[in-house]
Amino acid sequence: MRSAHTKPFGSGGPLVYLLALVAVIVTLGPVVYGALGGFRSNEQLARDPSALPDPWVWSNYSHVVTNADFWRYALNSTVVALITTVVAVFFGVMAAYPLARYQFRMREPLFMVFVLGLLFPAAVAIIPLFILVTRDLHMENSFLGVALPQAAFALPMTVVILRPFLMALPRELEEAALIDGASRIGIFWRLALPLSVPALVTVGVLAFVGSWNAYLLPLLLLQDDMRTLPLGVADYSSEHSADTAGVLAFTTLAMVPALILFLALQRRIVSGLQGAVKG
Amino acid sequence: MTDPGAAASTAPTQPQVATRRADTRRVAPRPVGAGWRQRLEIAFFVTPALALMALFVVWPVVSAVRMSFYRWKGFGPMDDFIGLDNYRLVLNDDVFRHAVLHNFIIVGLSVLIQLPLGLAIALLLNRRIRGRGLLRTIVFVPYVVAEVIAGVVWYQLLQPESGVIDGLIRSIGLTPPEQGFLGTPSLALGTVFVVLTWKYLGLAILLFLAGLQGVPDELYEAAQLDGASWWQVQRRVAIPLLGPTMRTWAFLSMIGSLQLFDMVWILTGGGPANATTTMATYLITMGTARHNYGIAGAASVLLFVIGFAMAVLYQLFVLRRDNSIER
Numbered sequence: 001m002r003s004a005h006t007k008p009f010g011s012g013g014p015l016v017y018l019l020a021l022v023a024v025i026v027t028l029g030p031v032v033y034g035a036l037g038g039f040r041s042n043e044q045l046a047r048d049p050s051a052l053p054d055p056w057v058w059s060n061y062s063h064v065v066t067n068a069d070f071w072r073y074a075l076n077s078t079v080v081a082l083i084t085t086v087v088a089v090f091f092g093v094m095a096a097y098p099l100a101r102y103q104f105r106m107r108e109p110l111f112m113v114f115v116l117g118l119l120f121p122a123a124v125a126i127i128p129l130f131i132l133v134t135r136d137l138h139m140e141n142s143f144l145g146v147a148l149p150q151a152a153f154a155l156p157m158t159v160v161i162l163r164p165f166l167m168a169l170p171r172e173l174e175e176a177a178l179i180d181g182a183s184r185i186g187i188f189w190r191l192a193l194p195l196s197v198p199a200l201v202t203v204g205v206l207a208f209v210g211s212w213n214a215y216l217l218p219l220l221l222l223q224d225d226m227r228t229l230p231l232g233v234a235d236y237s238s239e240h241s242a243d244t245a246g247v248l249a250f251t252t253l254a255m256v257p258a259l260i261l262f263l264a265l266q267r268r269i270v271s272g273l274q275g276a277v278k279g
Numbered sequence: 280m281t282d283p284g285a286a287a288s289t290a291p292t293q294p295q296v297a298t299r300r301a302d303t304r305r306v307a308p309r310p311v312g313a314g315w316r317q318r319l320e321i322a323f324f325v326t327p328a329l330a331l332m333a334l335f336v337v338w339p340v341v342s343a344v345r346m347s348f349y350r351w352k353g354f355g356p357m358d359d360f361i362g363l364d365n366y367r368l369v370l371n372d373d374v375f376r377h378a379v380l381h382n383f384i385i386v387g388l389s390v391l392i393q394l395p396l397g398l399a400i401a402l403l404l405n406r407r408i409r410g411r412g413l414l415r416t417i418v419f420v421p422y423v424v425a426e427v428i429a430g431v432v433w434y435q436l437l438q439p440e441s442g443v444i445d446g447l448i449r450s451i452g453l454t455p456p457e458q459g460f461l462g463t464p465s466l467a468l469g470t471v472f473v474v475l476t477w478k479y480l481g482l483a484i485l486l487f488l489a490g491l492q493g494v495p496d497e498l499y500e501a502a503q504l505d506g507a508s509w510w511q512v513q514r515r516v517a518i519p520l521l522g523p524t525m526r527t528w529a530f531l532s533m534i535g536s537l538q539l540f541d542m543v544w545i546l547t548g549g550g551p552a553n554a555t556t557t558m559a560t561y562l563i564t565m566g567t568a569r570h571n572y573g574i575a576g577a578a579s580v581l582l583f584v585i586g587f588a589m590a591v592l593y594q595l596f597v598l599r600r601d602n603s604i605e606r
């Protein structure tokens with residue numbers, strides 16, 4: 001804690017608050033405009049694009065909420081994101097465990113395989129991936145066909161974040177368990193896994209949000225009833241381009257789940273990202 | 280992966296750190312069982328992840344390389360081997376060359392504009408002002424919104440005539456471009472960049488704030504006691520200490536910019552008149568719309584080679600300093 005006389009840098013003057021206000025307006029402006037635009041009619045929007053709703057129109061939002069497609073897209077996004085997260089986190093922690101807690105000759109080269117995986121963006125492999133999933137595996141237009149490749153591309157990040165965390169677990173617990181006759185797999189399951197829950201949540205949230213927001217792979221692999229929310233939003237906006245207010249309402253509601261998840265788990269996401277960068 | 284920040288890469292800093300830790304600390308108790316048993320356990324733990332990556336990462340990348348040597352339209356056997364012809368075609372294609380240029384323009388603009396802007400806002404938020412936590416949350420909101428969804432909202436804002444941005448410009452007495460910001464070839468790429476800045480500045484701010492919090496209070500206090508002004512302290516103490524964070528951010532930003540796809544696809548689809556094509560939109564157009572799989576394969580390999588070369592160069596010339604200085 002700073003003492004009173006070394007505090008002159010403490011609070012900012014009016015200029016600082018003004019700049020902060022500008023930053024907030026620019027940041028939230030488009031989001032708020034979209035949300036408010038959803039409460040206006042197209043005729044209001046055409047008359048003056050930058051006015052407040054007058055009168056407030058609820059029908060745009062009620063149309064979205066009663067639109068079965070919207071809920072289907074949201075459900076599809078949820079299922080794909082959950083499968084992606086579970087596979088990425090579970091396979092990731094399994095792989096990170098021996099890389100962190102075993103001594104063996106190939107350990108560092110094996111870890112490098114995952115690190116190198118970070119350098120392969122999905123875009124590079126997307127066309128062959130599309131061919132692989134549709135023709136060889138016959139998983140076109142299925143949730144698994146999107147979730148498994150997404151999990152595969154999320155794995156390097158998961159392993160790279162989890163390994164240092166697993167390394168830091170106290171050795172004594174493991175030794176005690178070994179003396180008590182536990183197997184290594186038992187130790188993994190009953191000791192390492194429960195102790196690493198905080199780190200698992202972090203990588204899980206990263207994988208979930210990544211999948212929830214993904215566009216390219218679902219764009220190539222999912223059609224019609226299987227589309228996820230980003231695809232639904234993009235298609236809705238091009239199909240109903242004349243209905244600006246409707247598009248704004250649809251888009252605004254599509255943002256809500258990710259925002260809620262973010263607000264609820266803000267601390268974890270933030271520390272996860274920072275930890276990932278700082279090492 | 281639509282999220283360049285998180286997905287892209289911590290590669291240059293991570294392995295060194297992890298290796299160093301492994302070397303300095305005894306990590307696990309000595310294995311009890313015989314060697315074969317340990318090997319079996321390791322295989323049990325590692326195989327699922329490796330198998331998944333082999334199938335969905337390694338195999339597609341290898342096939343992209345293979346595909347790039349054939350003329351193949353997607354049906355029938357892939358047997359028309361044409362050597363490096365696809366590469367010649369891609370490299371001589373003005374659309375692809377411009378795509379590469381556009382990617383590099385975005386890389387350059389990010390460093391020139393997002394870095395100072397993000398730094399300024401981070402320094403601002405680092406002061407003890409009221410509502411700092413709330414501000415930090417707000418600034419990060421665009422990063423959480425899906426790129427596609429943000430793109431659709433901005434697309435509405437940027438509509439020529441009826442969009443709110445044209446309205447605002449007209450209300451201060453200026454004339455917005457006739458075809459709209461996204462429809463005018465000379466403005467489109469810049470407009471895409473502005474939207475990208477809105478979307479990704481939050482990540483820069485967040486990382487810089489984390490870096491600033493790592494600066495010990497004593498340093499500030501010492502500088503203050505020596506009579507330094509706020510700005511002097513920032514310039515001589517805080518910003519230099521933020522060096523590694525800024526360099527890591529620039530790396531993430533670079534990788535993300537080279538892979539740019541979603542936002543461009545939603546805002547302009549690469550148009551108007553190919554003014555905003557990126558390497559990724561080029562290869563998707565070639566692969567899916569035109570079924571030129573060989574060309575798409577060659578473009579993917581080039582995208583990877585360019586990204587990889589940049590990553591290696593960056594690691595050699597920029598990040599290496601951090602890794603040798605730190606700790």
